[in-house]
Amino acid sequence: MSDILSTTFLVGLIAATLRVATPLVFGTVGEVITERAGILNLGIEGIMFLGAFVGFAAAAKAEAAGVAGYLWIGLLAAVVSGLLMALLMGLLTVTLGLNQHVSGLGITLLATALSLFGFRVVFGESSVLPSIDPFPQLAPLGKDLLISPIFAQYLLTYVAFLVVVPLGWWVLFRTNFGLNLRSVGENPEAADAAGINVFRTRYAALLIGGALMAAGGAFLSLAQLGAFSPGIIAGRGWVCIALVIFARWNPVRGMLGALLFGGVFALQLRLQTLGFALPYEVLLALPYLVTIAALAIAGRNAAYPGAYLKPYRRE
């Protein structure tokens, strides 16, 4: 291969990596914030799915009604659906103190089923997959430079890397709210004794997390695909759960994990089109395998939040 080809290849790979990593960044930062407060939200897979569906359905209806800002309406609707699911998760695990694994899996099942059911109700059994005109890619560097493709990304990708990650880190580690949130996840008794409202703080963490997860799902339907399909999330929520441990509950490391997954994902897509000798199923599995390997290496001595999985009750 010539140099030009390999540089183009590399630029394309980086651009695709950022795109693939975007929903994972949303989901991972959302889950990091939730887990830092001591709650494992296994509803993430379902919440991302619901976000993708609600965002798409609302946008499609608004587009059909001729509303100009239909995509933003879709995004807002997705975030609201994420907030509602987070509230339900809070009711189960914070207020009622139920098992977090069971509650989270229940939410994933519920949100998935609601989305599939809703899709049939809203769009019927059409043989043509409904679609919308999605968010455009921005092109701040035009189209002519060699590295232009890297910057030709959706607004939400910029938001993920330039707003969600730094802001998530800043809130967790540089604000009083973040200190309260972390202390609630480490030692809720101590936080309570210090006069912090443990329940309210945990709800707040769940709500922030739920909104981010749903936005991550909506990115796929509103920007990347402009459509909704049952396979749209394809386990990305579960990948986020692994990335959180890989990230040791730090949004910046979470972003690196998302880039690792995104990079391998983008690479295997390109290998597939190059007609690589491996069966494509193996290539498809590659990013997940890399995630597991990274988790096994980096997550071995992970120090979980002290009150992880533990409901808080005042005696």
Next chain:
Amino acid sequence: MTPPSIAVEMRGITKRFGSLVANDQVDFTLGRGQIHALLGENGAGKTTLMRILYGLYSADEGDIAVDGQPASIRAPRDAIALGIGMVTQHFALVPPLSVTENVVLGHNLGVRLKLEDAHRRVAEAAARYGVEVEPRALVRDLSVGERQRVEILKALYRDARVLILDEPTAVLAPQEVDQLFEGLRRLRADGLSVVFISHKLREVMNITDHVTVLRGGQVAGVVQTSATTPAEMARMMVGRTTFGMPSLDEASAARSAAQPVLRLESVGALDNKGLAALKGVTFDVYEGEIMGLAGVSGNGQSELAQVLQGTRACTAGRIIVVDQDVSGADPERIMKAGVGRIPEDRHASVVPEMTVAQNMALEHLGEFTSNGSLDRHKIRQHAEKLIAEYQIKAKPDDRIRTLSGGNMQKVILARVMERNPRVIIVSQPTRGLDIGATEYVRSRLLEQRRRGAAILLISEDLDEILELSDRVAVIYEGQIQGILPRTEADPERLGLLMAGAETSQETPHGPQDRA
């Protein structure tokens, strides 16, 4: 002397937990600039009363006034706002956070966490109150005594004028206790009022101005410390004069030809994190001897007990019982070699849902089996015999989880001692027991010693060690710092060894060398 003004007044406080009345019409008055002891046995209601004052519990009846004003305290933040701070037995600290972050937690205004400012303010507060802590240190790297100082600083930083300390000395080495008391005296001079929850008479005599004694949830007496004696306080605590302990010397006659029965030679073991928990532990315990193992909690005591009962691998050295090498043996073989064990967590050494009779037979089911099935009649008879012999307040068919701590401990004692073991490994045998049960357990241990058992007594209660042991070994960071005969083992000397400050020059030796 003018009467001090009143900082806190609690009137007619009643608190029920189901059918249990934890506080029954309790009155409590705390004078300003006073250190006031709240004295009582475990379960007397001391902590409950103070948790009510701090807003962790709400009282069913009664009124609280702070600085003469009626106060409604529903949550800790109400108490904090009224200038009340509490240091609970389990420190309310967040280990991965720094000292500063812990101190300002919940007291922080605004959005941004101005960490540099906070470090400076915490350092200033620490200097002002004479509390030595490094603001930037992570709490998880601090010793227990340092953590306690962080807790106190936390309360003072919130402008506490009333400080509640719940059994503050339970976790401290003697020198740390002295430091704490020094600090409290200084704070008292500044006008701080302190509630000192304790059941240790010596400390109450040492540091407090007034004493309120609780017994069974009621006030048993309020006295001025200078006008009372330990004996009088003990009487108020238990409602009777305490039994005299059998003196050690009375029993130490027949031990001239003593043999080492338990020998440890350079024993090593790892903790749960895979780090060295025991390093070259060497000592002998002789027949008819109680060897006390003193140390601040977490210096390898639990691991040593586990190695000796066969539930933790011994990575180096040898353990010899009589003449059998049992290093690395499983618990069954160790038991067969003649070792009885009374573990530190009594709830984990019984099966809570099974009956007293079943638990008593559990370790030797073979003896209660005929034709391949359990002989229920024999199990029951065996239990009845032990219940009578050890004065256990329970029936053979009671589920063991329904027993009090003292009775549960008696079941475990009976199970071990009926077999006349050559060696007994005892960990924290009286932790959480009331005075009556404590005396009972100790007298049984002395009885076993008279019988000729070699007893290793692992305890964090220095008074207990000094009261029962013939020799005292001190463990610090997994190493034996020294072994002292009882005559040389005073709290100060032991305290230095426990803090790792001094290594005794003496080598581990037996009773013969004592001359």
